[in-house]
Amino acid sequence: MKLAVQVNEGPYQHQASDSAYMFTKAALEKGHEVFRVFFYHDGVNNGTRMTTPPQDDRHVVNRWVELAEKYDLDLVICVAAAQRRGIVDEGEAERNGKDGTNIADKFRISGLGQLIEAAIQCDRTVVFGD
């Protein structure tokens, strides 16, 4: 089965990102293809490398990064949502005159078309939100 996963909430505040991660990991371990994980709304905040959670807590961002490394996962952050929330890569920094970036490795910023495309291409689209 070919899956698209959508994440609508940021890390820690809501369980949505946790559930999306656990689901995605289980799907990959079962041998399914996860075509893309699309981060929308506050979900874009999952893609910042600036977090430092307490040592006895899970690291929501790094967990996604490690999963992406292991399974060559496509983690896409919506550009419009990212601009509102302040998630910036080098291209965005240049375009919007920002003095730095905060995007985590393995995440990439792209347009909403990537979500539609994933939903068209995949057998199932699964949404995690608040």
Added chain:
Amino acid sequence: MKLAVQVNEGPYQHQASDSAYMFTKAALEKGHEVFRVFFYHDGVNNGTRMTTPPQDDRHVVNRWVELAEKYDLDLVICVAAAQRRGIVDEGEAERNGKDGTNIADKFRISGLGQLIEAAIQCDRTVVFGD
């Protein structure tokens, strides 16, 4: 009247930050003292300088900054909540080995004690959340 204001949600996703801003502005214009605005939970995301909202939309972060400049407002971001969400100033960057900062001018990161202190000192504490 001496006021403490608490903001529990980030910019754009929920109206909480908008309402807190409009309330705080109205209170200041009426001549009340706003002792502190404390940003907690996802509210810490109000303090990033990396946002670039659409040109025809309000700039939630800059609005807080401008209000702080005009009224010498104390905008405090909770350090524990900021670490989870990735809001970083120079001290935090150094402490946690981050390669940059994203905090907006006029915001400062401090402990939860600042919230308790504000609630003790002020005549009223007003909470804006989801």
Added chain:
Amino acid sequence: MSEVKKFMYLNRRAPYGTIYAWESLEVVLIGAAFDQQVSLMFVDDGVYQLVKGSKPADIEMKNFTPTYRTLGDYGVRHMFVDKASLEARGLTQDDLIEVEWEDWETEEEVDNIVEVIDADKVVELLDESDVVFSF
């Protein structure tokens, strides 16, 4: 995959209090570039998204209700509204905006693609869809 998929946008939230309604609409607008069959469903507080006369200037937000009126130009053929959700909120179709639709090739025109339906029809339409987006 060559088959055209049926996309349903399920809208259950009020506008302005949260951004979900507006950012959901942004997906619909972008989606116009893709080959799919698009419908929008408004149930629960989602019906408030179509209420006319919104004036958000005093809360310093952008009025995005006019954008719904243009959806006919963005490949949206149907906008369904749950009748019971309207009634529980003291609303009727007269309170809602109208959305025109025209097929540029056949010149077929529809004055208003906003249609109030009952719960059974909501279930049937959700069921027929290939993808249901929830924001």
Added chain:
Amino acid sequence: MSEVKKFMYLNRRAPYGTIYAWESLEVVLIGAAFDQQVSLMFVDDGVYQLVKGSKPADIEMKNFTPTYRTLGDYGVRHMFVDKASLEARGLTQDDLIEVEWEDWETEEEVDNIVEVIDADKVVELLDESDVVFSF
């Protein structure tokens, strides 16, 4: 201001599904350093915060229920639970953790400061408070 204020933490949300319960608890812990009178009120889904036996290992979260048990050492004198909220959720006081309290100066001890109360008492206690925190 030399007068000691009465702080009430109003907890209305379930744990784990959102972070509010845990981050609210962090405020209570930090608050112990200040001179105030602290009570916690659990109503609606907030009563779930005190349910014992939580095992969040399989959702990879930290189990923070044990922290509630230590609140007596952090200056919390009262933890009130709304009776009707418990009942609607099929719970009784037996399902809840117990929290001990001891006054180090007077050596006064209380075995369990978790107290189930009715709605009238909730209203009275909220009313008596100087500051009500909602997270």
Added chain:
Amino acid sequence: MSDLYTINKSPFEKNSLDSALKFSKAGTAVLLYEDAVYAAVKGTAVEEQIKAAMGDKKVYALGPDLAARGIAEDRVIDGVELVDYTGFVDLVEANDKVQAWV
């Protein structure tokens, strides 16, 4: 004490209004703002609940939030008082404390 209860959630989506009213005493000031202003409208499924609350409580609604949502003033339940953000500040000042039913 005199209390101001603030409610910002739609009564059709969340239990905030139910809970706030259940845990309020006579004389409480109730301010509906953000999506909670929908509770102030005539002819809805919660109209009777609001009217009952007005029996011993004063109910306010934030005008700018009503206008944003396209609700004309003549659709607001009689007796609900409209305030703007300055009125919100005045209510905070007029009461001893504020409780947010988020």
Added chain:
Amino acid sequence: MSDLYTINKSPFEKNSLDSALKFSKAGTAVLLYEDAVYAAVKGTAVEEQIKAAMGDKKVYALGPDLAARGIAEDRVIDGVELVDYTGFVDLVEANDKVQAWV
């Protein structure tokens, strides 16, 4: 089509469960996860609603979310099937599409 409805909100806080059940047909698979697992517990105010739904629908609850919240398996309503994350994936595969009632 066969549909999987996912519900992640507490039935006591939000209207997601009400709405999902109202807009579902016979044969729909309903997965309760996150705070929605509270709906799967015996003796609550929504037990009858879940039992009624089970008349023509299959109800599942996510075990790890139940355990996290301290709900022992013997407190789950008879007939509600417990699944883990792999079971969640299997449900997604077994049905034609997934609808999230967030």
